[in-house]
Amino acid sequence: MDRTLRLIQATAEDLPILADFYRHVIDHTPGMDVHCRWVYGLHPSDRLIEDYINQGAMLMLMEGDALVAVAAVTDCQDESYHPFAWGAPLADDQVSVIHILGIDPARSGTGLAQQFMGLIADRSRARGKGAVRLDTLLSNGPAQRFYERLGYVLRGEANWPTNNLGNVDFLLYEYLL
Numbered sequence: 001m002d003r004t005l006r007l008i009q010a011t012a013e014d015l016p017i018l019a020d021f022y023r024h025v026i027d028h029t030p031g032m033d034v035h036c037r038w039v040y041g042l043h044p045s046d047r048l049i050e051d052y053i054n055q056g057a058m059l060m061l062m063e064g065d066a067l068v069a070v071a072a073v074t075d076c077q078d079e080s081y082h083p084f085a086w087g088a089p090l091a092d093d094q095v096s097v098i099h100i101l102g103i104d105p106a107r108s109g110t111g112l113a114q115q116f117m118g119l120i121a122d123r124s125r126a127r128g129k130g131a132v133r134l135d136t137l138l139s140n141g142p143a144q145r146f147y148e149r150l151g152y153v154l155r156g157e158a159n160w161p162t163n164n165l166g167n168v169d170f171l172l173y174e175y176l177l
Contacts, residue, residue: 003063007119010058010070018049018058021067025102035140042164044100052099059123061116068107069116072099073123077133084156087176088130096124098134117150125177132177135160138169147173 010018019040026038038044052058052072061069077095098120103113124132136143138157148154152173162168 005068005115005119006062007116007123008060008062009056010053010060012050012053014058014060015046015049015053017067018060018070019046021070021104022049022100022102025105028105029108030105031142035142036137037139037165039164043162045163048100057099059120061112061119063112067104068112069101069103071101071116071120073097073120073132074099075127075129080158080160081133081172084158084172086131086133086155087153087174090130094128094130096120096127096129096132098132101134113146114150121175121177130177132175133173135170135172138171144171144173151175 022038022044023040026032026040029036032038049058049072052074055074057072057074059071059073060067074097076093077097078092081095081097101116103116107113121132133155134147134152135158136147144154152175154171155174156172158170158172159167160170
């Protein structure tokens with residue numbers, strides 16, 4: 001079986017596959033209800049995924065013919081990221097931002113997530129970005145430890161409204177390229 005990893009940009013035709021994949025991640029990730037707290041249809045939703053597809057930001061990591069990881073990686077940060085003490089004074093369009101990162105739960109602990117994050121950093125660097133930034137729920141300790149192991153630096157905390165949880169505390173991380 002072909003184990004080659006390929007990072008591909010999703011198209012509108014991929015929406016059903018992406019929706020099924022996110023549902024699978026939500027249903028089979030231990031601690032989802034505590035750490036990430038996604039509810040399909042609220043966050044993430046078909047509409048959100050479609051928006052990321054239309055922006056050219058929705059990425060799929062394929063291993064052979066199998067979808068093993070997904071993320072939206074925007075080529076610009078929005079103004080909600082402005083108030084923080086980032087490690088580099090970069091313009092909005094000099095930053096990639098990772099959203100709705102999902103890894104096949106069956107692949108947990110295999111190094112796949114680390115490989116995916118490396119491919120995202122490589123893609124961002126090739127697009128002329130100076131940093132990759134992201135946010136995660138304060139309640140998501142496993143994600144925080146993972147990002148920190150990869151060299152992401154905690155840069156701030158925010159309380160933002162969400163579709164599924166009301167106002168929630170987030171931690172913001174940065175990886176300088």
